[in-house]
Amino acid sequence: MQIAIMGAGAVGSYYGALLARAGHAVTLIGRAAHVEAIQSNGLTLETSSGRETLRVTASQEIDALKDAELVLFCVKSTDTETAGALMASVLSDTAVVLSLQNGVDNADRLAEVLDREVVPVVVYAAVAMPGPGHVRHHGGGELALGASTVSASLVRLFQDAGMAATTADDVTGMLWTKLVINCAWNAVSAITRQPYGALMAIDGLREMVMTVTGECRAVAQACGVVLPEDLEHSTLMIAETMAGQRSSMAQDLARKRQGEIEHLNGFIVRKAKVHDIDVPVNHSLLVLVRALEQGHRNVDIACR
Structure with missing residues (x-):
């Protein structure tokens, strides 16, 4: 699947790395230093099991979203509307958007900007970025998806990528x-x-x-x-x-x-x-x- 991570910091890069490792075509959209490091050396994923480097596409350009079938929206809550407005003109009509953000109202705010359904996701992951192009996993990683017509299939996709994912009855x-x-x-x-x-x-x-x-x-x-x-x-x-x-x-x-x-x-x-x-x-x-x-x-x- 063509998967894009909008706002690829520590959280987005961690899940992007797992999805890339599972064979999906992953594009990370993030800050200049992070993007440049990934373009030069790949994305380094560090876990308790060791360290590995994954080849993923990285870009600072919003146009990199245009072919995405699935978008993991990992932007800070303060920038939800701004980033959503940038995305609106390039997203495919059939792209599925998930909000992996803190706070309780981001999915609704983003849905209003995009004029499409956005699935809220509760994220339980302790991750950090020691430096550009490098994400470190400290623990957790579970995902709980709100109910939607695509949630069950996405839960399977995440589980196949080695993540603990469920559909939440009360997201x-x-x-x-x-x-x-x-x-x-x-x-x-x-x-x-x-x-x-x-x-x-x-x-x-x-x-x-x-x-x-x-x-x-x-x-x-x-x-x-x-x-x-x-x-x-x-x-x-x-x-x-x-x-x-x-x-x-x-x-x-x-x-x-x-x-x-x-x-x-x-x-x-x-x-x-x-x-x-x-x-x-x-x-x-x-x-x-x-x-x-x-x-x-x-x-x-x-x-x-």
Whole structure:
């Protein structure tokens, strides 16, 4: 299958590598340095099993999407509409689009721009880019696809490529669950520049994470979303299962790039205002990350 990755950062490059290894024709569309490294030396995939280099097509040009049968949309939430507008004029009428993004409303926002169905996908993968042309897998990799006429066949395609993929009965609830976990940890890791495990050693941090989670749960309930009963436990477990990892937001700030705070804690703050709910800790995290981001906003389309 002809598969394109729109916004090929760490997440897009990881799944692109797995699909290329399975024999699909994969095109990565991303930043200049990443594209140039892939064009020169291939895409390096590093996992616990070792390191391998895969030959994939890489481009900075949106026209590279024109022959794609399947598009994995991996752009940061801040750039959904901008990237979608670029894609709209070149996509085939029959191309299937999946949104592999953080946040809960990207698929709907992208569908409106493209005027076609976009399938939301919940992504559970710890990946990073040590450098251009190099993606490192730290753990996870599961995909949960929202219901659509093509989801079952795509689940099989991903499974055949060695991925753990399923169709989600309640993709909205799963997206919200991931949103809450991201709200609890991403900004804290970004502000402190600390990995999750180290943060738990800080007196009062556990209570703050639980407060953020409780605020998010109240907002979700007001929005008619049912979250898992064990969400608080799952949120705290991140400090153990991903102890050595810093959040993607922390990595964005370290590279002086705009992160996704407006679509994580910022989303909760906006929804809370609609429902007249106080979310002071989410609001504080939002304002602090805004302050850190000020002065080094990157205008390029950001990749996951």
